[in-house]
Amino acid sequence: MSNDERGLGFMLVVVLGGLIFGFGLALSNMARPEVVLDFLQFEDFGLVFVMGGAAVVTGTVFALAERSKGRAPLTGADYGRRLKSFDKNVVVGGVVFGAGWGLSGICPGAAYASVGVGNYPILIAIGGMFVGAYLQGLWRARRAESAARGTSAD
Amino acid sequence: MTGLTPLLVDSLFPNGIAHYALGGFLIGLGTAIIYLGTGIIAGASTFLESTLSYASDLPRFNKAKYVASRNWRVVFTLSIVAGAALYTVTLGDGWWVSDVQPWRFAVGGVLVGIGTRIGKGCTSGHGVCGVGSRSRTSFVNVATFMLVAIGVAQLMSALGVSP
Numbered sequence: 525m526s527n528d529e530r531g532l533g534f535m536l537v538v539v540l541g542g543l544i545f546g547f548g549l550a551l552s553n554m555a556r557p558e559v560v561l562d563f564l565q566f567e568d569f570g571l572v573f574v575m576g577g578a579a580v581v582t583g584t585v586f587a588l589a590e591r592s593k594g595r596a597p598l599t600g601a602d603y604g605r606r607l608k609s610f611d612k613n614v615v616v617g618g619v620v621f622g623a624g625w626g627l628s629g630i631c632p633g634a635a636y637a638s639v640g641v642g643n644y645p646i647l648i649a650i651g652g653m654f655v656g657a658y659l660q661g662l663w664r665a666r667r668a669e670s671a672a673r674g675t676s677a678d
Numbered sequence: 679m680t681g682l683t684p685l686l687v688d689s690l691f692p693n694g695i696a697h698y699a700l701g702g703f704l705i706g707l708g709t710a711i712i713y714l715g716t717g718i719i720a721g722a723s724t725f726l727e728s729t730l731s732y733a734s735d736l737p738r739f740n741k742a743k744y745v746a747s748r749n750w751r752v753v754f755t756l757s758i759v760a761g762a763a764l765y766t767v768t769l770g771d772g773w774w775v776s777d778v779q780p781w782r783f784a785v786g787g788v789l790v791g792i793g794t795r796i797g798k799g800c801t802s803g804h805g806v807c808g809v810g811s812r813s814r815t816s817f818v819n820v821a822t823f824m825l826v827a828i829g830v831a832q833l834m835s836a837l838g839v840s841p
Contacts, residue, residue, distance in 0.1 A: 537715035542757025545708030552701020564831035577702025582810030601717025617797020622826030628786020633722030640762025642773030649787035656791020
């Protein structure tokens with residue numbers, strides 16, 4: 525399989541989902557870093573309802589879809605749970621991500637939405653995210669390389 | 679008793695609750711629509727890695743799952759931008775620009791980029807989708823980033839960095 529896509533219907537669903545997702549991020553004001561920082565500084569707890577509200581909807585829909593034992597119409601994928609495995613990286617990544625989120629008040633999805641509300645300085649943060657993702661990939665590649673060398677030397 | 683509850687609500691939620699809850703509902707709905715149609719749980723941060731595969735030859739960014747999803751992830755991200763713009767020109771109160779200092783965006787952005795990739799997800803992937811899936815991995819990730827983010831934001835505030 526070289527591509528997830530299954531024609532026009534697939535892209536239309538992605539566009540519709542993305543539009544609603546972005547509309548919600550703007551409506552909830554999560555696209556505004558100041559609002560996120562107010563939450564983290566305990567000045568306005570409204571963000572609990574944003575993340576909680578979203579998780580209640582996905583939780584309900586995921587659970588019902590799973591119980592239906594059906595398949596997604598556009599890809600034929602089954603509605604099983606897709607759980608990420610746990611290792612220490614989940615905690616390490618959470619610490620680094622949390623430091624960045626607490627410093628900037630912005631996370632990836634909200635950053636894209638922030639562009640849509642006209643907040644052009646957020647492009648600095650998105651640029652930073654690409655740099656960070658690239659550095660992490662580079663570092664991981666280097667480590668894999670030296671590990672491979674170490675093994676072959678044995 | 680009738681006086682105490684509104685007072686508490688006012689101090690915890692000085693800007694009300696309705697737009698937060700409705701916005702959250704729509705964020706979940708957007709994710710749910712993509713899941714029901716395609717079976718894909720769409721987090722926002724994988725876009726960073728999958729998009730790097732257009733520009734970099736590093737095998738890390740050219741894993742089959744990134745190359746297979748990079749086109750629709752670009753479409754997903756542009757749709758998020760468009761959805762937010764749609765809100766701004768319809769129900770919103772006009773274009774808006776943040777006053778947060780640019781260095782916080784620069785340094786914070788790099789840390790967010792590194793952290794989401796090490797931790798396999800972000801606020802949407804772990805926070806919305808993972809918690810929605812009752813994933814223990816995601817609960818741990820969310821609890822970790824939430825505590826650290828609160829600590830860092832409060833520290834910045836205590837140091838007088840504002841906004």
